[in-house]
Amino acid sequence: MGEDTDATPTLNHRGFLPDHNYVTEADIISTVEFNHTGELLATGDKGGRVVIFQREPESKTEPFSQGEYNVYSTFQSHEPEFDYLKSLEIEEKINKIRWLPQQNAAHFLLSTNDKTIKLWKVSERDKRPEGYNLKDEEGRIKDISTVTSLQVPVLKPMDLMVEVSPRRVFANAHTYHVNSISVNSDYETYMSADDLRINLWHLDITDRSFNIVDIKPANMEDLTEVITAAEFHPHHCNLFVYSSSKGTLRLCDMREAALCDKHSKLFEEPEDPSARSFFSEIISSVSDVKFSHSGRYLLTRDYLTAKVWDLNMESKPLETYQVHDYLRSKLCSLYENDCIFDKFECAWNGSDSVIMTGAYNNFFRMFDRNTKRDVTLEASRESSKPRAVLKPRRVCAAGGKRRKDDISVDSLDFTKKILHTAWHPNENIIAIAATNNLYIFQDKLNSEMH
Amino acid sequence: MSATTAMEVNVEARRILAVSISKLYASRTQRGGLRLHRSLLLSLVMRSARDIYHSSRESEVLTGAPSEEPMDTSSSQGEQTPQPEPQPEPQPILNSAEVTPEEPENTEDECEGEITEDKENLSPSRQSRKRRGKASAAPDFLPSKRARLEHGEERYAAALGSCRVGAGESLTTLSLNRVIPAF
Numbered sequence: 001m002g003e004d005t006d007a008t009p010t011l012n013h014r015g016f017l018p019d020h021n022y023v024t025e026a027d028i029i030s031t032v033e034f035n036h037t038g039e040l041l042a043t044g045d046k047g048g049r050v051v052i053f054q055r056e057p058e059s060k061t062e063p064f065s066q067g068e069y070n071v072y073s074t075f076q077s078h079e080p081e082f083d084y085l086k087s088l089e090i091e092e093k094i095n096k097i098r099w100l101p102q103q104n105a106a107h108f109l110l111s112t113n114d115k116t117i118k119l120w121k122v123s124e125r126d127k128r129p130e131g132y133n134l135k136d137e138e139g140r141i142k143d144i145s146t147v148t149s150l151q152v153p154v155l156k157p158m159d160l161m162v163e164v165s166p167r168r169v170f171a172n173a174h175t176y177h178v179n180s181i182s183v184n185s186d187y188e189t190y191m192s193a194d195d196l197r198i199n200l201w202h203l204d205i206t207d208r209s210f211n212i213v214d215i216k217p218a219n220m221e222d223l224t225e226v227i228t229a230a231e232f233h234p235h236h237c238n239l240f241v242y243s244s245s246k247g248t249l250r251l252c253d254m255r256e257a258a259l260c261d262k263h264s265k266l267f268e269e270p271e272d273p274s275a276r277s278f279f280s281e282i283i284s285s286v287s288d289v290k291f292s293h294s295g296r297y298l299l300t301r302d303y304l305t306a307k308v309w310d311l312n313m314e315s316k317p318l319e320t321y322q323v324h325d326y327l328r329s330k331l332c333s334l335y336e337n338d339c340i341f342d343k344f345e346c347a348w349n350g351s352d353s354v355i356m357t358g359a360y361n362n363f364f365r366m367f368d369r370n371t372k373r374d375v376t377l378e379a380s381r382e383s384s385k386p387r388a389v390l391k392p393r394r395v396c397a398a399g400g401k402r403r404k405d406d407i408s409v410d411s412l413d414f415t416k417k418i419l420h421t422a423w424h425p426n427e428n429i430i431a432i433a434a435t436n437n438l439y440i441f442q443d444k445l446n447s448e449m450h
Numbered sequence: 451m452s453a454t455t456a457m458e459v460n461v462e463a464r465r466i467l468a469v470s471i472s473k474l475y476a477s478r479t480q481r482g483g484l485r486l487h488r489s490l491l492l493s494l495v496m497r498s499a500r501d502i503y504h505s506s507r508e509s510e511v512l513t514g515a516p517s518e519e520p521m522d523t524s525s526s527q528g529e530q531t532p533q534p535e536p537q538p539e540p541q542p543i544l545n546s547a548e549v550t551p552e553e554p555e556n557t558e559d560e561c562e563g564e565i566t567e568d569k570e571n572l573s574p575s576r577q578s579r580k581r582r583g584k585a586s587a588a589p590d591f592l593p594s595k596r597a598r599l600e601h602g603e604e605r606y607a608a609a610l611g612s613c614r615v616g617a618g619e620s621l622t623t624l625s626l627n628r629v630i631p632a633f
Contacts, residue, residue: 083483091482114482176486195486226487245487278466278502281494285487332462335495336469341488 029433031420035099035107038424041069041431042109043438044094048078050111052122069440073122073162078113090115096181110190114177117192119168119203127155173199173209180230186237193230193242212260213242213252229289236295243300247284249309267309269316279331279340287343292352299355301346304328306357308369321367321374324359326397326409339414347423358418361407362434363393379418379432379439390441456506456513463503470496
């Protein structure tokens with residue numbers, strides 16, 4: 001995959017105290033999402049803030065600032081809340097952001113925390129009316145006796161201002177923690193999924209939603225699995241998929257019944273009995289599921305692997321990629337330090353030929369489905385200066401043969417985890433969230449997707 | 451399964467159980483409330499650890515006396531000393547928790563009764579009781595203080611009697627499931 005070794009990284013980061021290792025928890029990025037054209041990139045953090053980056057149009061005068069992403073808008077999406085009935089604090093952390101397809105000059109996005117989903121309108125204002133009859137330039141009411149003639153206010157250009165306003169608040173529909181939202185291809189509805197239920201909303205209606213999946217058992221003692229992620233099919237507005245903690249995927253058709261508890265297809269790989277351990281259940285839990293852009297395939301991520309499934313084959317995945325199999329013998333320590341519960345996301349490139357997912361030590365991995373080649377890259381300030389070429393990294397087993405620049409499994413930094421990554425819908429541009437820093441890498445040589 | 455590997459698995463299972471219980475306690479004070487997914491995964495690990503722990507105990511019984519004796523003398527010494535250490539640790543946690551999960555309560559009830567017996571009887575002829583005593587002393591991460599049973603949980607106390615006799619099957623679905631629905 002020549003494209004990645006020649007990638008030219010452009011560094012955009014919102015680090016706090018860059019010279020220190022101290023990280024404010026509120027700055028930890030919790031979600032990253034490009035919009036449908038790739039012009040905008042939104043990030044959400046633990047402090048409930050959303051930062052939107054906009055890609056600068058390529059200019060001939062400054063060739064090096066071609067297509068760089070700069071901050072477009074920052075706003076506070078969610079605040080911490082308190083549920084008095086249950087005596088529970090509701091975190092303001094943004095779990096997911098999803099953009100709506102653009103239909104007019106304004107941009108819309110959905111952002112959610114554990115309980116509440118909000119629809120935000122992002123619009124630009126670059127003109128201002130001037131020449132009011134009753135108000136002066138500062139907005140003070142004029143003395144009527146001084147008004148001798150009428151004028152029509154005119155729009156004059158002003159400095160660009162980006163305004164963000166909440167248009168809808170979808171609240172009180174989830175007992176458990178919301179883990180996913182997904183906008184339907186009909187551009188009218190969207191779904192929100194928590195641990196046990198999935199609700200269908202209309203974008204214009206906030207006071208009611210339809211429950212389409214409910215896996216809560218009558219007796220909670222019988223609980224064996226929870227919903228971990230859900231997504232609508234990119235083209236068929238009646239189809240959606242949801243993943244479970246048991247490692248299964250269910251494809252549901254909303255035309256079949258109002259309550260889609262009965263799946264249309266169940267994707268499950270039989271467990272390998274020889275690989276059984278204390279932690280088999282935890283590592284088989286699917287942390288993310290994504291439809292391919294074509295709608296033909298599904299990409300899932302569990303703790304150690306990424307799998308590509310064909311929608312037409314339920315018995316086993318089409319392809320399985322080992323993300324960091326060297327951790328398989330370390331599951332006990334990863335359980336003790338809680339890393340085994342980390343939920344990694346995964347992403348497709350625009351042409352569905354390459355998949356990407358994060359790992360530890362600020363490493364992220366890309367797998368080319370056609371050439372079967374894979375690469376490990378690092379997102380860190382030390383190893384990548386702006387406009388430098390990213391160097392592939394390699395992890396070797398402890399005590400194994402080490403090449404220069406290799407890193408041994410025991411020296412991996414498990415506090416540096418890349419859970420959230422996003423790929424531009426059309427070009428070879430990726431956004432990597434490494435704790436509180438956002439890295440954007442562009443492939444200048446191979447901009448076209450192939 | 452040889453006796454030594456059974457012991458290793460046993461120790462491993464106990465350690466995992468201890469770690470899991472402390473995680474369960476810690477998750478209560480976590481911001482944002484209890485995470486259902488995480489609690490479910492913790493309970494699944496605890497269940498497999500407990501199953502493996504009990505099955506490795508059974509295999510210890512089956513492997514016979516000679517391999518057990520050296521362990522008796524050394525462990526009877528070892529029992530006294532490590533016990534006080536891990537106990538003060540989980541004790542403050544239990545004291546501050548409002549609702550205690552049932553499994554630690556039941557096993558420690560068993561624990562308290564068996565420990566005294568164990569000190570008194572070290573002869574090989576009382577093998578079966580000794581072994582159980584060792585095993586019940588095994589969850590030494592649990593406090594020796596008798597935690598009060600909450601109302602509505604008394605019916606589980608009846609199962610204790612059968613625990614002493616059986617190999618622990620009665621503990622199977624005992625209370626891990628109850629940990630989750632409390633929320």
